[in-house]
Amino acid sequence: MSSSAAAPLNDGRVQDRIENYSQFWKKDLQKEEDKDNKNRLDQYTDVVNGYYDGATGLYEYAWSQSFHFSRFYKGEAFLASLARHEHYLASQMCLRPGLRVLDVGCGVGGPAREIAQFSDAEIVGLNNNDYQIHRARKYTQKMGLQNQVTFVKGDFMKLSEQFGENSFDAVYAIEATVHAPSFEGVYGEIFKVLKPGGVFGVYEWVMTDDWDPSIPTHKELAHRIELGSGIPEMRPMSAARDALTSVGFTIEHQEDLADRPDAIPWYYPLEGDIRKAQTFWDYFTVWRMGKSGQFVSHNAMWLMEKVGLLPKGTYDVGESLKVAGEALVAGGQTKLFTPMYLVVSRKPKA
Template sequence: MNMGGGKSFHFAPRVPGESFKESLARHERFLADALGLKPGMVVADFGCGVGGPLLEIARYSGARIVGINSNAYQLGRARRFVDEADLSHLAEFLHCDFLNVDAPDESFDAIYDIEATCHAPDKVSIFGEVFRLLKPGACFAGYEYCLTDRFDAHDPHHLKIKADIQLGGSLLEIADQQTVDDALRSVGFEVLETRDLSIQTGPSIPWYQPLVGSGLSLASFRSSRFGRWVTHNSLKTLETLHIAPQGTVRVSETLNLCAAAMAEAGKLGIFTPMYFSHARKPE
């Protein structure tokens, strides 16, 4: 989720001198490299949103990407972005539930997700569907919302932060890392690698920095605490004048609650939006 808007609604750590947009693209290309994507492959993007990562990965790898999403409005925007980028030869979309994808068994050469499978009701169901759709020997890679080992289930402050992220992010639950690993194995995957990419070696800017706000860029301002306050109060005015639909302010309040909770969770190290999983379906 990128609280600052745009085409890619997710987080990424940054290296010094790297822009916010560049960090998102690098984070997306990391998955393409992990999966060895190349021209001629047909790849599924589980929970593709408005298609920002899909465009970057298709352009970077030359693979044909099939975006899967149950939200018709987001898919409409994604198709427009694809047309504007002149990449329709490398992108298509399926309007369906990613727990019940309208595609035959063994349809894809690879599958990835970016902060999307966290919205599934349970990990076994979603990873089971991924497993069904992959060809034998093919791989899955993704970024998952997870609680870290620092999360204390007996700490009221930690529990409040978790509840706020779940409410604001429309999540039934936030899994711990072991639950993700166990679910992948239980459906038949060979787990090749799992690690928390929020833990960086060398100089870096943490993933939650845009939610705290620093620097002078438009993206930093919009997603910062003060920027969210400005946006929220602007929406109040627009809703009062009946320019914005009724309920817009309530949605803004919920998103702000989530953003504040994520920033606090990131500072405490109790949550990561980028638990990286790389798994292979056996031959």
């Protein structure tokens, strides 16, 4: 499928991309071949956009406007945890007023708005998905932050072409650059648009150092995460580390935050066990992730798609999200996967 053959909807989504998303994977993931992986990497734009055209509304309904995970303190509300995770990255990067900051893969702008309010920096959100950009601008206008937080369409593999070199004081990415066809490619572009001495902070999705692709169950776990999360290829933590240094960054701090001995694991909302909800309002979030919540929402999606209220293919993307939820919990429990490999790197001044 090519983007040029796709049919646009009036809200920025593209019908063909949603319908064809699941065709990038074999239904039996054990039959995946190298050519399937190469096809996803070659067509990463269609893979990622097809996924988010179908999944964005589901993310907002079931999760929030911040499409990422976070650590939890005991008794901490879900939304408070997400905000703290964003604040932590901003503080590690020392973001402050007067800095021009690029958010790579900004989603619908939840983290950009939160970090802008927290740091008073100027945030530019980059996204290649028209539907998400439309929603991000609407939410930002509603909050009165449109003069501080702006959104542009672009490919994070072509940042220097769009913005020019040495354009930003800081760049961050929250669980977004995993969608790139290569870490070297996207990190290299981030390096170019940073001013000398500029800082790059990232929460990266990676398989941990315990993951071994030669073990069939390990490899299948990575494939399930890919299918359910719109990721062309999951890579090991070492690949992110090596890519950062190979493109020229100096790593100042790195840590797998998921490896901290937290009493409440980062993946607990995905387990769907309402007994683990931290606050009263979190019961609703956790319920949506559980079997009864999924039964209600997924059958509602099926019906809405049949009567034309949702684009065709949305239900299939929703089914992929169920695969993702189970795989991410399994990855977290076995510590083979982390969504929060934190790396703070700097572009040398000379």
